[in-house]
Structures are given as C-alpha cells and as structure tokens.
Amino acid sequence: MGTVLKNGTIITAADCCQADLRLEGETVAAIGRGLEQAGDRVLNVDGCYLLPGGIDPHTHFDLPAGEFSTADDFASGTAAAVVGGTTTIIDFATQNKGETLTGALADWHAKAAAKCCADYGFHMAITDWHPAVRREMADMVASGVTSFKLYMAYKNVLQADDSAIFGALKRSREVGALVSLHCENGDVVAALVQEALDQGHTAPRYHSLSRPAAVEREAVSRAVALAEMAGAALYVVHLSTGAGLAEVAAARSRGVEVYAETCPQYLLLDDSAYLTEDFSGAKYVMSPPLRKREDQTALWNGLRAGTLDTVATDHCSFNYSGQKDRGYYDFSKIPNGAPGVEHRMGLLYTYGVLTGRISLNQYVALTSTNAARLFGLFPRKGTIAVGSDADIVVWDPQRSFGITAAGQTQRVDYTPYEGIRQTGAARHVFLRGRQIVENGKLAENDRTGQFLRRKPFWGRGERICSQ
Ligand SMILES: NC(=O)NCCC(=O)O
Numbered sequence: 212m213g214t215v216l217k218n219g220t221i222i223t224a225a226d227c228c229q230a231d232l233r234l235e236g237e238t239v240a241a242i243g244r245g246l247e248q249a250g251d252r253v254l255n256v257d258g259c260y261l262l263p264g265g266i267d268p269h270t271h272f273d274l275p276a277g278e279f280s281t282a283d284d285f286a287s288g289t290a291a292a293v294v295g296g297t298t299t300i301i302d303f304a305t306q307n308k309g310e311t312l313t314g315a316l317a318d319w320h321a322k323a324a325a326k327c328c329a330d331y332g333f334h335m336a337i338t339d340w341h342p343a344v345r346r347e348m349a350d351m352v353a354s355g356v357t358s359f360k361l362y363m364a365y366k367n368v369l370q371a372d373d374s375a376i377f378g379a380l381k382r383s384r385e386v387g388a389l390v391s392l393h394c395e396n397g398d399v400v401a402a403l404v405q406e407a408l409d410q411g412h413t414a415p416r417y418h419s420l421s422r423p424a425a426v427e428r429e430a431v432s433r434a435v436a437l438a439e440m441a442g443a444a445l446y447v448v449h450l451s452t453g454a455g456l457a458e459v460a461a462a463r464s465r466g467v468e469v470y471a472e473t474c475p476q477y478l479l480l481d482d483s484a485y486l487t488e489d490f491s492g493a494k495y496v497m498s499p500p501l502r503k504r505e506d507q508t509a510l511w512n513g514l515r516a517g518t519l520d521t522v523a524t525d526h527c528s529f530n531y532s533g534q535k536d537r538g539y540y541d542f543s544k545i546p547n548g549a550p551g552v553e554h555r556m557g558l559l560y561t562y563g564v565l566t567g568r569i570s571l572n573q574y575v576a577l578t579s580t581n582a583a584r585l586f587g588l589f590p591r592k593g594t595i596a597v598g599s600d601a602d603i604v605v606w607d608p609q610r611s612f613g614i615t616a617a618g619q620t621q622r623v624d625y626t627p628y629e630g631i632r633q634t635g636a637a638r639h640v641f642l643r644g645r646q647i648v649e650n651g652k653l654a655e656n657d658r659t660g661q662f663l664r665r666k667p668f669w670g671r672g673e674r675i676c677s678q
C-alpha cells in the first residue's frame with residue numbers, strides 16, 4: 212500500500228515536470244502517470260509543487276547559554292521545521308572545554324533521541340583543540356558526523372585560534388570531513404565591546420556597532436588563507452556582508468574550494484532594527500548582526516550567481532522575556548541568536564522566487580539539494596528520485612499569511628519576521644513516506660525523526676553544481 216500524489220508539478224534543482232509521485236514504504240517508488248496500485252491512498256495535489264523536503268544545515272536546539280538553554284529544544288524546533296517544509300536539520304553538537312568529542316556527541320544524541328519530527332544530523336563544534344581531539348575527528352566521521360565547526364569569535368568561550376583552525380582543516384582532509392567556520396574576528400569584537408561598555412553604551416544597538424562588516428571580511432579572508440595553506444575545503448556559515456561574500460568569490464576564482472551559507476535574516480532584515488528607543492533591538496541580537504541594505508543586495512546576487520550555496524537559518528531562539536532581557540543593562544549579556552527554522556522555506560520562496568531573484572530550481576538547490584550534497588546526504592535526501600527518501604513537501608503557492616509569534620509553532624515568544632507576509636506554504640509534508648503535516652497542521656505525537664549517519668566529504672570530486 213502506498214500513497215500517490217497526483218497532478219502536482221515536481222521541482223528539483225535541475226528539473227521541473229508535471230508528473231505523479233508514488234511513495235511506498237520510506238522511499239519514492241515511482242514517478243510518472245497511472246501509478247496507482249490497489250489499496251493506495253490517492254491525494255490530488257493539483258496546483259501544488261512537489262519539492263524535496265527542505266534541509267536546514269544550521270540549527271541550535273537545546274543549546275545551553277549560561278543559566279538557561281535555547282527556547283526551542285529538539286521537540287519544538289523540529290516540529291516548527293516540518294510545519295515550514297523542512298524535513299531534515301543538522302544541529303551543532305558542541306564540545307565543552309575539557310570534554311571529548313565522543314562525550315559531546317553522546318550529549319547531543321540524548322537531547323534529540325525520540326523527540327524529533329524531522330530527520331537530523333549533527334556537526335561537531337570543536338572548542339578545545341588538542342591532539343586527542345585531532346584523533347577523535349576520525350571517530351566522529353565513523354559515527355556519521357562528517358562535518359566540524361570552529362568559531363573565530365566568542366573570545367574566551369568558543370573561539371578557536373588560527374593554529375586550531377589550521378589543524379582541524381588539515382585533519383579534515385585525512386578523515387573525509389568538511390570544516391565550517393564562524394567568520395568574525397573575535398579579538399576585535401571583544402575590544403570593541405569593551406570600548407562601548409567603558410563609554411557607558413549598554414543598549415542593544417552597540418552589539419551591532421561592535422561587529423562592523425570588516426570583522427567578517429577579515430575573518431573570511433583569514434579562513435580562506437588557512438584553508439588554502441591546509442589544502443582543505445571550507446564552508447563559511449551565516450555570511451552576512453557583501454564584503455565577506457567578495458572574499459568568497461575571490462577565493463573561488465583562485466580555485467580555493469570554499470562554500471558559503473547565508474540566512475533569511477541577512478537577506479530580509481537590516482540594521483535599522485537596532486535603532487529603537489526601547490530594548491526591542493535585543494530581538495535581533497545575533498552574531499553576525501543584521502547589516503545594511505547594500506549587503507542584502509549583494510547576498511541576493513550571490514544566491515543568484517551561485518557564490519552562495521545554501522540558505523540555512525542559524526535558528527538559535529531565546530525568549531525576549533526572561534532570556535534576552537538578561538542583557539537589559541548590558542548588551543554584551545544578551546544571548547545571541549534568533550528563531551527562524553519555521554519560516555526559511557516560505558521566506559525564500561516569497562522574497563526569492565516570487566520576486567524573480569532566483570528560479571524555482573535554484574530555490575530547491577539552496578534550500579535542500581546543495582546542503583544534501585555538501586553534508587553527505589545526497590541522493591537519499593535533497594532530491595525527488597526513485598529510491599530517494601520520500602521526504603516530500605506539497606507546496607501550495609496560493610496560501611498567504613502574515614507571520615506572527617502568536618501563529619507560529621516555534622516555542623519562543625517572538626519572531627523577527629512579525630507581520631511580514633509569506634506567500635506559498637507547505638500544505639502537506641511527508642517524512643520517509645509518513646505524512647507528518649496535513650493541511651498545514653502537524654500530526655500530533657509523531658516523533659519518528661531519525662539520526663542520519665552522513666557520508667564522508669572528499670571535496671571537489673563531489674562538488675555541487677550550483678545553478
Ligand atoms: N548566531 C548566533 O547569534 N548564535 C548562535 C551561535 C552561532 O552560530 O554563532
């Protein structure tokens with residue numbers, strides 16, 4: 212017994228075709244016409260697109276931040292993801308200082324097990340580099356964790372120095388992994404934060420002012436140079452500036468294997484959000500901060516040109532009340548991050564596809580296929596093909612609504628996109644053949660998301676073809 216999705220338009224990164232889909236068990240069984248078999252459930256999806264389930268390769272669920280953790284855990288975060296059309300997330304397991312990578316991975320498995328509505332994988336964030344960690348990188352890859360992240364920012368907390376980054380990049384080549392970097396010069400940020408506080412500046416806008424665009428540009432340039440010297444590939448997370456993007460483009464033209472991600476907040480919101488008299492700018496305190504309109508234009512151009520490979524969210528939610536307000540008297544104590552996993556697919560569709568900035572095929576590439584290729588999930592995930600996981604989003608291009616905190620599934624008391632209109636939304640969502648969203652509503656208590664052991668990354672041989 213299977214499910215036939217009839218009369219939809221299938222969109223992949225490469226194609227667009229009108230055909231039916233038959234899902235059987237956990238995979239796509241057939242694509243074509245006249246696919247029904249006795250006992251099949253037939254769903255008419257006339258007027259809808261059939262998209263491969265979205266992949267958000269950058270979330271932080273259940274992330275500890277001092278005396279509390281992020282507002283969303285794996286249960287609420289993945290519920291929000293699937294409602295928005297994202298069926299796979301890759302979260303950051305994070306090593307504490309003095310901890311092994313194996314220990315950190317076990318912690319993150321415990322946080323996620325039996326709670327997830329979406330399938331999930333982990334990157335491993337290295338915060339304490341030493342020879343044993345170098346050895347353990349191979350164990351991570353053997354456990355299906357085939358990507359690592361190091362932070363060039365968050366001095367004295369998460370920040371890695373250049374020798375650690377260089378060491379991890381070199382090791383990534385040996386073990387078959389991709390290293391991603393948070394590119395901000397943490398030393399300069401720390402100095403500028405201190406300078407602001409010394410002058411008595413405590414408001415949220417000083418978060419943004421202490422992280423000028425050059426902080427990102429310098430770090431991207433250094434990251435690229437380190438990757439070049441290590442002979443390794445590199446993935447730049449949450450790129451926010453035109454200047455940073457220019458560094459990526461220049462590196463690529465020199466032949467460096469560098470990939471880059473941006474997020475909806477950097478495409479759609481700008482630093483005027485910090486200019487409020489009240490404390491509400493804290494809702495947008497994230498690192499890197501929101502930028503200028505010119506940066507948005509550059510990033511959209513980068514998406515269209517293929518210089519940017521993925522659109523992730525960096526979903527890292529803190530309630531405005533009770534969490535963000537810990538920094539009411541000192542912007543440097545505002546927990547960094549913002550929610551977004553629920554709205555990524557809708558925002559990129561509305562402001563990317565419907566405005567003509569990117570094609571439907573590019574939309575699929577940026578929200579699903581490229582992440583699947585880079586992070587060892589393709590072709591199981593990231594496309595619609597016979598034998599691929601039946602992670603299918605029935606996308607209704609007509610549904611339109613204003614995004615509100617009150618109407619969201621994310622378990623956080625605000626959204627940075629309050630009042631912004633979304634046109635196009637997930638009507639039905641299938642995860643490995645099971646319907647988990649029906650008419651926009653989450654199937655209650657369906658927590659069948661599985662851990663994904665991802666394939667190693669060997670670089671250019673598997674290079675994505677951006678559209
Ligand atoms: N982005 C942010 O402000 N918080 C989450 C951690 C990170 O990715 O830097």
Ligand SMILES: [Zn+2]
Nearest residue numbers: 393448449498
């Ligand atoms: Zn980061």
Ligand SMILES: [Zn+2]
Nearest residue numbers: 269271525527
């Ligand atoms: Zn992040």
